[in-house]
Amino acid sequence: MEKVQQLSIFAENRPGRLEKITRVLGENGINILATAIVSTNGFGVIKFMVDKCDLALAKLREAGFTVSLSEVLAIEMKDKPGGLHDVVQILSEKGVNIENASVYVAESRKRAYLLVEVKDIEKAKQQLKNSGLTFLGAKQQAPA
Amino acid sequence: MKKAAKENSMIWNKQAECMPAGERRSLQLARLKAAVKRTCDAVPFYRKRFGDAKIKPDDIKTLDDIRRIPFITKAELREGYPFNMFAVPMEKIVEVHTSSGTTGKPVVTGYTRNDIDLWSEVMARALSMAGATEKSIIQNCYGYGLFTGGLGVHYGAHRIGSTVVPISAGNTKRQIDIMLDFQTTIIACTPSYALYLAEVAEEQGIDLKKLSLKAGCFGAEMWTEQIRTEIEKRFHILALNIYGLTEIIGPGVAHECPEKCGLHIFEDHFYPEIISPETLELLPEGEKGELVLSTLTREGIPMLRFRTRDITALHREPCACGRTLVRMERITGRSDDMLKIRGVLVFPYQIEKALLEMKGIEPHYQIIVTREHHLDEIEVQVEMSKKLFSDEIRKIEELRRKIEKKIEEAIGLRAKVLLVEPKSLPRSEGKAKRVVDKRQL
Incomplete structure (x- = not known):
């Protein structure tokens, strides 16, 4: 089963912080595939799935950000009514709990991926064996 | 490396620093009597103070009698700006320094030749505690100028005969280059600057363990045991605490020996008391309160019962290093910035x-x-x-x-x-x- 990588960046919750991060990515020709922002009590964690993970990690660190790279599952969904439901139903049947999630639309109206963060990715992989789900892999995350 | 730094530590003036307590008290009393007389004769402010309190210099017959002398505060010193508190004519003053003056007019301190000699002596005692010898290379990152930090360390290093690198404050990149190239063995700076230096050096990929640094004299701001541990761990050195203030002499009022159980006050020259900042009553030994200092030998600008506003406690149990000098705890606050x-x-x-x-x-x-x-x-x-x-x-x-x-x-x-x-x-x-x-x- 394949998995993809996601960046997590610590940011203070104030104007201009996201702009600074996206500028680093843009200036270095890094494409953002999916985004999620979680914030609470004055700070937030910004999550990006990008095409050049290692470059993004290095450039953001250089710019002084606290960043980490973690693995997530990217599960293929049909980009049509009921598409998300079909995937979530399987996850629920197999007992996989979603910690955080976001969506990567690979081809509009055709193919999308649900990016799922779980507590224990190895365990989730076991649970989802033979589930019939299709996963996006590192090769497909990298630029074409 | 730390062990080596501890072994290097020397007692600069055994006779003064290890003097039996009783003998020192006699010396302090003799010096106090002379200081009171000299000060009242020369400084109108003190003469009036003594008059208002209805005491005469001759009333000081024991060390305990010092309690009869009214306190002096920074605000009062400021009123004497610039030279009114000096006890000698200007031709006897060879150097002046000032406090930072962040809260108003600065306090000016004037040194006679003997005062500079005294400053060199107490700073030599201080740096010796950190292991300084003729062979040491002391990188002095305290600011040179009106601030007392830079020249105080400088004079002490000269007295010992160490090589002093008068780099002063700032230019962190160059500080690190010099530290590497000159193989600095002792550094003198504020603890927060030491941590900043470590941070910048680490960013540049420099392995701090490879420096020749053995010890550091850190002071001029409040710090904690945790920061000491952090500095010692990052640099692999012995980090010691230095204390002083412009009003008394600058750095060199007290310094820690490698036993790290408080700072030895050079009490043959600076007489300490601890008072309650609220009631102004003298507190028993070991209790925390505000440090009050009197200079016993300063000529240029003697100080009788100066309220430092620094919160600490004094301890007199014997120290393993052999010094009989009283120890003060690290400063844990200021009675005016709590x-x-x-x-x-x-x-x-x-x-x-x-x-x-x-x-x-x-x-x-x-x-x-x-x-x-x-x-x-x-x-x-x-x-x-x-x-x-x-x-x-x-x-x-x-x-x-x-x-x-x-x-x-x-x-x-x-x-x-x-x-x-x-x-x-x-x-x-x-x-x-x-x-x-x-x-x-």
């Missing part, structure tokens, strides 16, 4: 200690005090670090709450903790500004 928050006394030091007891927290923080709707609020800004970061926001939030709880346990008040981005809090090359009080009181 924060009164919702009626509770809070020392910034307490918050720092709580923070640094938690693993992974960088010693960079700022305390912001505000008053909203007549209620004081404290916000403590703490920098996020690689070690603390998690990609799960829940874990970061847990950490934030844990810090809040830890601070609440330390100060008895709820403080709001704000996690901020790494390196976003101001770094200083001198005294770190830890508290921003935004209340309009």
Whole structure:
């Protein structure tokens, strides 16, 4: 089963912080595939799935950000009514709990991926064996 | 390496530093009597003070009689700006220094030739505690100029015969280059600057363990045991505490020996007392209060019972190093910058200690005090670090709450903790500004 990588960046919750991060990515020709922002009590964690993970990690660190790279599952969904439901139903049947999630639309109206963060990715992989789900892999995350 | 630094530590003036207590008291009394007489004769301010308090210099017959002398404060010294507190004619003054003057006119201190000699002597004692010898290379990052730090260390290094590198404050990149190239063995700077140096050096990929550095004399601001541990761990050195103040002489009033059980006050020249900042009563030995200092031998600007505002306690049990000099605890606050928050006394030091007891927290923080709707609020800004970061926001939030709880346990008040981005809090090359009080009181 394949998995993809996601960046997590610590940011203070104030104007201009996201702009600074996206500028680093843009200036270095890094494409953002999916985004999620979680914030609470004055700070937030910004999550990006990008095409050049290692470059993004290095450039953001250089710019002084606290960043980490973690693995997530990217599960293929049909980009049509009921598409998300079909995937979530399987996850629920197999007992996989979603910690955080976001969506990567690979081809509009055709193919999308649900990016799922779980507590224990190895365990989730076991649970989802033979589930019939299709996963996006590192090769497909990298630029074409 | 630390062991070596400890073994290097020497007693500069055995006769003075290891003198039996009784003998020293006789010496102090003789010097005090002479100082009182000299001061009252020469300085109108003191003459009037003694007159108002209805005492004469001859009334000082024992060391305990010092209590009859009224205190002198920084505000009063300022009124004598610039030279009215001097006890000798200007032709006898060979050098002047001033306090920073951040809160008004600075205090000016004048040194006679003998005062410079005294300063060199006490600083030689101090640097010797850190292991300084003729062979040492002392990188002096204290500011040269009107500030006493730079030249105080300079004179002490000269007296010993060490090689002093008078690099002064600032230009961190160059400090690191010099430290490497000159194989500096002893560094003198503020503790916060030492940590900043470590941070910059690490960013440049320099392995701090490979430096020739063996010890450091850190002072001119309040710091904690946790910061000591941090400096010692990062640089692999012996980090010792130095204390002094412009009004008394500059650095060299007291210094720690490698036993690290308090700073030995050079009490044959500077006479210490501890008083309650509220009642102004003398406190028993070992109790925490405000340090009051009198100079016994200064000529240029003698000081009788100067209120330092620094909070500490004195201990007289024998020290393993062999010195009989009284020891003062590290300064844990200032009687004038303790924060009164919702009626509770809070020392910034307490918050720092709580923070640094938690693993992974960088010693960079700022305390912001505000008053909203007549209620004081404290916000403590703490920098996020690689070690603390998690990609799960829940874990970061847990950490934030844990810090809040830890601070609440330390100060008895709820403080709001704000996690901020790494390196976003101001770094200083001198005294770190830890508290921003935004209340309009």
